[in-house]
Amino acid sequence: MAIICCRLDAEVNFGTSNAQSLGDVHLHSTPEENLPSWTSEEEARRMGDYRDILSLTRVLMHGPKSKANVDTIIERCAGAGHLRDDILHYSKKLEKIPSDDDENRAYIMDMGVKAMRRYFFLITFRSYLYSASPIKMKFTTWMDARPEFGHLCNSLRIDK
Numbered sequence: 001m002a003i004i005c006c007r008l009d010a011e012v013n014f015g016t017s018n019a020q021s022l023g024d025v026h027l028h029s030t031p032e033e034n035l036p037s038w039t040s041e042e043e044a045r046r047m048g049d050y051r052d053i054l055s056l057t058r059v060l061m062h063g064p065k066s067k068a069n070v071d072t073i074i075e076r077c078a079g080a081g082h083l084r085d086d087i088l089h090y091s092k093k094l095e096k097i098p099s100d101d102d103e104n105r106a107y108i109m110d111m112g113v114k115a116m117r118r119y120f121f122l123i124t125f126r127s128y129l130y131s132a133s134p135i136k137m138k139f140t141t142w143m144d145a146r147p148e149f150g151h152l153c154n155s156l157r158i159d160k
Contacts, residue, residue: 001080002122005073010129045091047071048084048119052156056120059148066126070119083122086115091158112158120153 048071057063074083090112097105128142143149 001077002070002073002083003125005077006070006122006126006129007134009069009073010126045088046084048087050087050116050158052116052152053119053123056123056149056152059152060124060127062127062130063123066123066130070122070126073122083115083119087112087119087158090115094159109158113156116156116158117153120156124149 048067053067057067060066071084090108094105094108094112097108099105124143125139128139132142
């Protein structure tokens with residue numbers, strides 16, 4: 001659902017100012033200005049500001065803008081499931097698992113990383129829609145031209 005919303009939002013905003021649909025994200029500000037400063041680590045995690053996601057937003061051409069747009073879409077689609085809440089849930093659950101419970105720890109880590117990977121790809125897909133025309137270039141072609149994204153995706157963690 002979120003992918004379709006990203007695509008529809010990109011089509012609706014094609015040719016118009018993207019700032020209108022993104023609220024407080026400014027097109028001519030630096031990426032650091034677009035990254036929120038949260039008062040607590042808990043609030044930062046609730047908003048999807050994990051180390052690996054912030055690393056992604058720094059290397060994407062439209063990273064902060066893409067993340068802000070995806071976060072808005074996640075909020076709109078929350079009735080069908082809330083991806084950032086899922087990541088936070090698994091992250092908190094992982095913290096509570098005893099270090100000697102390797103099987104359960106691996107399972108929770110796997111579930112959390114899968115949720116983080118979906119978030120990662122939504123942000124990356126949104127950046128692709130800002131950067132390329134889906135008619136002219138497929139998302140997979142766009143991704144293949146950027147091997148650093150594959151490395152970032154393969155190293156996602158929810159425990160940091």
